[in-house]
Amino acid sequence: MIKVGIVGGAGYTAGELLRILLTHPNAEITCIQSTSNAGNPISAVHTDLLGDTDLTFVPDLDTSIVDVIFLCMGHGKSVEFLTENEIPSHIKIIDLSHDYRLEREGNDFVYGLPELNMEAIKSANKIANPGCFATAIQLALLPLAAAKKLSEVHVNAVTGSTGAGQKPTSTSHFSWRNNNVSVYKAFSHQHLGEIKQSLKQLQNGFNEPVNFIPVRGNFARGIMATAYVDCDMTQEEAVALYKEYYKNHPFVTVSDINPxxxxxxxxxxxxxxVEKHDNKLLVISMIDNLVKGASGQAVHNMNLMFGLEEKTGLRLKSVAF
Structure with a gap:
């Protein structure tokens, strides 16, 4: 069994991790740290887990009882935590914040998008889990970049309110968000850096604009991204390109009908x-921002790091109605 520790256990991403890991056949949750909730039952915060676990939050991480640590804190907090706490080298780290996603001197984290870096993830000791918008948009663009056919990109993407985190804000509480939509951080979203970094990894020298308009949706979870680019392929060629790229990636499906x-x-x-319109190629990409865009992808990375079958613990079914 893989002994799992979670740091920052009270937020949405930690709640999703717990939901997935409690039924994972190869994982045992041994330590859930939360400064603000130390001593409280997990189910007092994550009420959907009532009856599923008797675990309680602890004030400090015990590294003697973990094989892997998931860092589920706010951006900037992971760097602070790893600076202040010495983690034994045999313990694997999966960070769900933005702190280690961008390449820089001294950063030894592997960018954890399995559809891009699977082999590197398998041998990694530290993973920077991708952002939610970044995941959806990269899935839409990676095959084009791999084929060296990517040009200027235009993206519009709408996300559920859980993407803003558990702490209520003026744009995430129900009375504002319900029956409402709005644009934010147009052309300047923080996920653009990791998106461009990945595209350059596949299409060396790619330096075209990625014009991204993020939208706050009036629903709780999920991301729908629509991207379009100039493209000289036929629709049949484009669909074949996408199906070939993702044929060995079990969590990505190229649908023949509009999803x-x-x-x-x-x-x-x-x-x-994937759909062709005159000289434009339209790609629609959909994920759950908390699962494929965060905690599910983190568990996928854990599976790869520990040599498990990719879908272990992740055979999750959608709610149709």
Missing amino acids: HLKQVVNTNKGILF
């Missing part, structure tokens, strides 16, 4: 739809 968001919510799936 809808309920097909991915509560699952680790990514569903793509």
Whole structure:
């Protein structure tokens, strides 16, 4: 059994990790740290787990009882935690924040998008889990970059309110978000850096704009991204390109019909739809922002790091209605 520790156990991503790992056949949760909830039952915060676990939050991580640590804190907190705490080298680390996603001197984390870096993930000791928008958008663009056919990109993507985290804000509480949509961080979203980094990894020298308009949706979870680029392929050629790229990636499906968001919510799936319009190629990409866009992808990375079959513990079904 893989002994799992979670640091920052009270938020949405930690709650999703617990939901997945409690039924994972090869994982045992041994330590869930939360400074603000130390001593409280897990189910007092993650109420969906009432009756599923008797675990309680602890104030400090005990590294003697873990094989892997998931860092589920706010951006900037992972760097702070790893600076202040010496983690034994045999313990694997999966960070779900933004702190280690971008390449820089001294950063020894592997960027954990399995559909891009699977082999590197298998031998890694530290993983920087991708962002939710970044995951959906990269899935839409990786095959084009791999084929050296990527040009200027235009993306519009809408996300559920859980993407803003558990702490209520003026744009995430129900009375504001319900029956409402709005644009934020147009052309300047923090996930653009990791998206461009990955595209350059596949298409050396790619330096075209990625024009990204993020939208706050009036629903709780899920991301629908629509991307379009100039493209000289036929629709049949483009669909074949995408199906070939993802043929060995079990969580990504290239659909022959236009999908809808309920097909991915509560699952680790990514569903793509490719359609040609004159000289434009439209790619629709859908994921659950908390699962494939965060905690499910983190468990997928854990499976790869420990040599397990990729879908272990992640055969999750969507809610159709």
